Amino acid sequence: MGKITKVSPLAPEAFPSLPVIEGVTFSAAQAGVRYQGRTDVMLALLSPGTTMAGVFTRSATRSAPVLDCQAKIGMDSDAGAAIIVNSGNSNAFTGKNGVISTRAVTSAVAEALGLPETRVFSSSTGVIGEPLPHERITAKLAELAGSMDKGAIASAARAIMTTDTFPKGASAEIEIDGKTVKIAGIAKGSGMIAPDMATMLVYIFTDASVERIDLQAMLSALTDVTFNCITVDSDTSTSDTLLLAATGASGVKVSRETGAFREALHGVMLDLAHQVVRDGEGATKFVEVAVTGAASDTDAKTHAMSIANSPLIKTAIAGEDPNWGRVVMAIGKSGAAADRDLLTIRFGDLLVAENGWVSPAYDEAKAAAYMKGEYLRISVDLGLGQGKCTVWTCDLTHGYIDINADYRS
Amino acid sequence: MGKITKVSPLAPEAFPSLPVIEGVTFSAAQAGVRYQGRTDVMLALLSPGTTMAGVFTRSATRSAPVLDCQAKIGMDSDAGAAIIVNSGNSNAFTGKNGVISTRAVTSAVAEALGLPETRVFSSSTGVIGEPLPHERITAKLAELAGSMDKGAIASAARAIMTTDTFPKGASAEIEIDGKTVKIAGIAKGSGMIAPDMATMLVYIFTDASVERIDLQAMLSALTDVTFNCITVDSDTSTSDTLLLAATGASGVKVSRETGAFREALHGVMLDLAHQVVRDGEGATKFVEVAVTGAASDTDAKTHAMSIANSPLIKTAIAGEDPNWGRVVMAIGKSGAAADRDLLTIRFGDLLVAENGWVSPAYDEAKAAAYMKGEYLRISVDLGLGQGKCTVWTCDLTHGYIDINADYRS
Numbered sequence: 001m002g003k004i005t006k007v008s009p010l011a012p013e014a015f016p017s018l019p020v021i022e023g024v025t026f027s028a029a030q031a032g033v034r035y036q037g038r039t040d041v042m043l044a045l046l047s048p049g050t051t052m053a054g055v056f057t058r059s060a061t062r063s064a065p066v067l068d069c070q071a072k073i074g075m076d077s078d079a080g081a082a083i084i085v086n087s088g089n090s091n092a093f094t095g096k097n098g099v100i101s102t103r104a105v106t107s108a109v110a111e112a113l114g115l116p117e118t119r120v121f122s123s124s125t126g127v128i129g130e131p132l133p134h135e136r137i138t139a140k141l142a143e144l145a146g147s148m149d150k151g152a153i154a155s156a157a158r159a160i161m162t163t164d165t166f167p168k169g170a171s172a173e174i175e176i177d178g179k180t181v182k183i184a185g186i187a188k189g190s191g192m193i194a195p196d197m198a199t200m201l202v203y204i205f206t207d208a209s210v211e212r213i214d215l216q217a218m219l220s221a222l223t224d225v226t227f228n229c230i231t232v233d234s235d236t237s238t239s240d241t242l243l244l245a246a247t248g249a250s251g252v253k254v255s256r257e258t259g260a261f262r263e264a265l266h267g268v269m270l271d272l273a274h275q276v277v278r279d280g281e282g283a284t285k286f287v288e289v290a291v292t293g294a295a296s297d298t299d300a301k302t303h304a305m306s307i308a309n310s311p312l313i314k315t316a317i318a319g320e321d322p323n324w325g326r327v328v329m330a331i332g333k334s335g336a337a338a339d340r341d342l343l344t345i346r347f348g349d350l351l352v353a354e355n356g357w358v359s360p361a362y363d364e365a366k367a368a369a370y371m372k373g374e375y376l377r378i379s380v381d382l383g384l385g386q387g388k389c390t391v392w393t394c395d396l397t398h399g400y401i402d403i404n405a406d407y408r409s
Numbered sequence: 410m411g412k413i414t415k416v417s418p419l420a421p422e423a424f425p426s427l428p429v430i431e432g433v434t435f436s437a438a439q440a441g442v443r444y445q446g447r448t449d450v451m452l453a454l455l456s457p458g459t460t461m462a463g464v465f466t467r468s469a470t471r472s473a474p475v476l477d478c479q480a481k482i483g484m485d486s487d488a489g490a491a492i493i494v495n496s497g498n499s500n501a502f503t504g505k506n507g508v509i510s511t512r513a514v515t516s517a518v519a520e521a522l523g524l525p526e527t528r529v530f531s532s533s534t535g536v537i538g539e540p541l542p543h544e545r546i547t548a549k550l551a552e553l554a555g556s557m558d559k560g561a562i563a564s565a566a567r568a569i570m571t572t573d574t575f576p577k578g579a580s581a582e583i584e585i586d587g588k589t590v591k592i593a594g595i596a597k598g599s600g601m602i603a604p605d606m607a608t609m610l611v612y613i614f615t616d617a618s619v620e621r622i623d624l625q626a627m628l629s630a631l632t633d634v635t636f637n638c639i640t641v642d643s644d645t646s647t648s649d650t651l652l653l654a655a656t657g658a659s660g661v662k663v664s665r666e667t668g669a670f671r672e673a674l675h676g677v678m679l680d681l682a683h684q685v686v687r688d689g690e691g692a693t694k695f696v697e698v699a700v701t702g703a704a705s706d707t708d709a710k711t712h713a714m715s716i717a718n719s720p721l722i723k724t725a726i727a728g729e730d731p732n733w734g735r736v737v738m739a740i741g742k743s744g745a746a747a748d749r750d751l752l753t754i755r756f757g758d759l760l761v762a763e764n765g766w767v768s769p770a771y772d773e774a775k776a777a778a779y780m781k782g783e784y785l786r787i788s789v790d791l792g793l794g795q796g797k798c799t800v801w802t803c804d805l806t807h808g809y810i811d812i813n814a815d816y817r818s
Contacts, residue, residue, distance in 0.1 A: 061741030061749045093737045093749065095766030128734025129767055233720045238741050311642045311720070311805075312813055319814025325537025328502045332470030332647050340470045340502065357504030358538055396720075398807050404721055405728025 023247025034088030064098030209248030282399025294387030314396035342383030432656025443497025473507030618657030691808025703796030723805035751792030
């Protein structure tokens with residue numbers, strides 16, 4: 001952790017140019033929570049009238065900041081809001097100290113910014129089980145509050161990184177009723193990625209005007225088809241948090257029925273989710289797993305995640321081996337309905353297996369050539385019904401073991 | 410596959426000396442199914458009056474030989490029996506050819522040994538999805554049938570190996586009613602180990618006289634606390650098969666109520682299961698995960714397997730890092746009941762965490778020293794109820810990736 005890692009080969013060429021969202025300002029600082037020589041705290045300030053929605057990890061051992069956010073997210077308020085995030089320490093499994101540290105941070109932010117404490121949302125990410133030196137964060141609040149800048153979202157994205165090899169951002173601009181509505185989001189995440197409800201740390205901002213209940217409904221529904229459909233290593237974080245803030249500064253009213261906004265938000269969330277996979281620890285391949293023809297959507301997701309989490313499939317992909325037999329294995333073990341003789345398996349456009357056996361058209365040389373690509377697609381049709389699901393993952397390489405065998409050292 | 414691999418550092422010093430089980434003979438041959446220069450077929454012949462029991466993978470994509478065994482295992486017969494096993498090709502997901510190959514082998518064995526075909530059980534292990542060249546096996550039947558030897562169980566153990574780095578055997582001898590009863594078993598398995606019902610290939614023989622229904626009851630119950638409690642990589646094989654044959658040659662009648670026999674059988678099964686973990690692909694550590702105080706035994710197993718299958722925990726163990734925060738994470742994600750503040754976690758005898766936080770007694774240096782051992786124990790008490798379960802696994806190392814990134818090449 002904190003060691004110099006080369007950037008993922010699947011990283012975008014550069015951090016995208018994100019639009020300014022009116023009603024949000026950002027700042028970042030070097031608090032030295034754990035890392036030295038880099039920013040590790042970010043603060044976002046939302047203007048009065050902003051509505052907030054959030055989804056969080058369902059882990060039974062979730063962290064103190066997550067529990068605090070969950071207690072606050074359903075409240076209505078016109079007072080504005082703030083989001084404070086530190087990297088380097090997750091403040092998870094820290095007992096009563098966890099609650100004390102979270103309250104110390106949120107109350108200090110509330111005081112510094114003139115907000116009610118119920119409107120200050122905090123996240124912490126990093127090592128589990130060590131006390132959060134919250135005084136290092138509160139000592140930086142004057143500096144943070146004094147340098148709020150509506151153009152500083154990229155600095156915020158960098159401050160929340162842990163084992164990430166690149167900062168993650170995505171945006172959309174759409175026309176609704178002749179006016180422009182903007183969405184911009186940032187994310188961190190690289191390992192311990194198998195979201196269950198929400199995932200990792202993700203913050204998305206829009207200048208649309210959205211009722212809180214509609215904002216939450218859209219966020220929850222879209223999380224199920226974006227962040228809840230990615231996996232790096234099947235391990236679910238204790239700190240997963242996704243917050244969505246709508247400042248209303250555009251003056252454009254949007255509801256859960258506004259298709260254009262919903263689609264744009266979906267696109268931003270999917271882009272950020274994919275960037276997390278592309279920064280999966282040790283990843284060299286980005287893999288889409290599409291399951292169709294399942295007995296139900298739930299069954300389709302069970303099969304897709306069984307494939308995406310299989311160490312044998314992930315190592316075969318790392319080795320560029322079109323080992324479709326392991327795909328058959330993963331379907332067989334998943335527990336969801338499958339009929340061996342009705343399966344159709346494709347790698348990209350290449351038909352691999354059908355009718356319970358390898359396809360007569362299958363060409364191992366072509367499949368091996370396909371596996372050399374960085375972006376791979378494995379699709380399985382079960383031939384049973386209409387259920388479908390697409391998930392995204394990466395390969396399992398020596399890099400994952402290098403990163404995780406000595407994460408704390 | 411088939412490449413020269415150095416023997417697991419967790420291997421026993423030598424293959425154990427197994428007792429002769431009267432009523433069973435063995436032979437092995439080089440059929441060249443896939444490997445060259447080594448035996449790859451084994452035949453076992455059971456005397457008339459032998460009762461048979463079996464447990465098999467519950468994979469929805471299980472292989473043709475597994476389906477064939479399942480169809481036969483519940484039949485009563487006094488005609489004797491045979492077990493024929495090949496390595497190098499699993500005859501799984503081979504469509505109609507799979508059935509044809511299985512029948513070709515079992516009918517040829519039946520003819521060569523003068524048995525009804527319903528009493529010939531076959532297993533195949535190795536690559537999935539390639540047609541089994543069964544004629545290479547049947548061509549060796551005369552040689553196999555002509556060299557049956559009651560002392561050749563070690564040769565049989567070697568012939569069924571695939572990525573195994575050592576042959577696996579275990580035995581027990583007990584006195585019942587003043588007579589000696591013997592049990593001897595062999596196993597293969599190294600990767601694709603996350604048994605669901607039975608596991609891998611395991612063959613156990615005893616000279617006890619046991620009714621088929623009692624033999625099956627004991628086998629099923631003991632499988633749940635032995636082979637169903639190990640995992641190498643969370644991937645469940647399409648070919649898992651465990652056969653238990655009781656020849657009755659000792660003249661000692663045994664039922665499911667015979668405690669001494671049941672205990673001895675349990676010991677042999679646990680020994681073989683542990684040997685499979687000790688030969689886990691790339692393994693350098695043998696890890697026992699013991700969960701107590703769960704709301705139910707099922708919950709305890711869910712937690713234990715969540716810990717044992719976590720890539721982050723397995724890589725931390727490989728790196729000799731006492732990263733107990735990841736144990737907290739695995740409990741949190743498992744879905745079974747847990748209360749963060751009631752957890753007690755120990756590494757060996759070292760108290761690591763209690764009351765929702767690291768223990769005041771915890772000494773990182775001592776824990777780090779403990780992690781350098783080859784045999785590690787992680788225990789978790791949930792503080793909720795009486796449910797308990799112990800499972801066994803290994804670490805996740807570069808070796809696993811080396812082996813599996815080019816298994817088919």
